[in-house]
């Protein structure tokens with residue numbers, strides 16, 4: 448009996464004809480899983496360095512970019528390589544350039560974080576290599592967008608988020624250079640706030656919003672009747688972000704409360720759109736959807752902290768700012784990525800090895816897609832990640848070193864379980880009798 452076709456993806460034949468070699472997305476997902484584990488281990492081992500630290504601390508900067516570049520950006524690049532044929536109905540342009548981009552980005556990132564952790568001079572130099580890698584990726588994805596037969600709703604989000612990414616990495620590189628030279632910016636604080644928001648809202652959150660309308664509807668088998676809340680979210684998030692970034696870069700950040708209200712309203716419209724997708728679902732909640740719900744909760748907490756900081760309801764201290772960034776990166780972005788990757792990686796491996804179009808002899812019993820991953824381990828990951836996030840946020844709000852340790856221990860458990868589960872899927876590529 449041939450393996451059953453996964454219900455989430457419909458007919459795979461047109462996709463297969465245009466899909467890139469599996470090694471291209473996989474190298475991204477493997478690097479990202481290791482980066483997430485390195486973050487968790489360093490967060491655990493580095494306790495004592497996080498409370499009341501000077502925000503200039505290079506060690507923390509390295510940890511933040513292990514997550515934002517190594518885990519988050521690497522995962523998104525891998526997913527976009529795979530999604531290109533789905534979203535834009537064309538093969539991935541220049542796969543050779545994507546491989547080169549991966550090497551530049553990976554080596555540049557390891558060098559950047561390594562320099563920061565070893566307290567070495569000129570850390571902007573490896574950062575420049577990582578930025579070069581990002582521009583190779585941007586070239587490929589923009590080319591795909593230009594060649595696309597049509598730009599749908601998700602594509603519009605991605606075209607914008609890729610534009611923000613180009614500004615983020617240029618600002619990041621200039622900040623890295625200026626940290627050592629101190630000659631470029633009269634108000635580095637304003638540039639830093641712009642860099643952080645263009646990155647977390649413009650690059651990552653807009654990508655997540657666009658992709659979630661497509662992927663979460665697909666995974667829940669929900670049919671979307673109205674996209675009005677989502678369209679409103681797109682307008683409000685862009686308006687709030689551009690206002691905030693321009694204000695911080697050129698006018699000293701005088702209207703932060705206004706921008707925060709516009710951004711939060713955009714986030715609320717997005718949440719409403721997602722609520723409708725979940726209400727229309729035809730699937731029971733599995734671990735991947737559980738991660739997505741956890742992410743939506745984390746997004747709401749992030750927005751509440753942002754509003755409280757902008758209006759002065761919370762004191763503007765380093766610990767409060769860390770709680771805010773922590774809620775964004777680990778409460779909102781991380782569970783969303785985990786939710787999607789738990790579907791994408793087994794699907795790609797199944798498609799590569801066991802899809803019926805490979806012409807298996809009748810009667811052969813092949814694994815199904817769900818056999819390639821452990822649901823039990825995925826639920827355990829979710830069970831470890833949830834306390835990790837909320838104990839971590841509480842730790843920074845309450846300035847508790849003990850809670851930081853507890854949160855870090857849960858993160859280490861979640862990241863280790865995730866590595867094991869990813870390994871269970873990937874082992875098929877090496878040891879399956881059909882892996883030739």
Ligand code: HEM
Nearest residue numbers: 507508511515574577578616619620622623639643646647
């Ligand atoms: C290669 C690209 C990037 C470089 C070279 C870079 C560089 C930097 C530098 C030098 C700072 C500290 C600035 C200062 O305090 O004066 C910083 C802060 C930060 N960046 Fe980036 N960045 C890059 C990409 C990103 C991306 C893609 C994200 C998010 C997705 C991100 C998120 C952050 C956050 C949250 C902070 C504040 C945390 C801290 O200062 O420790 N960065 N970045």
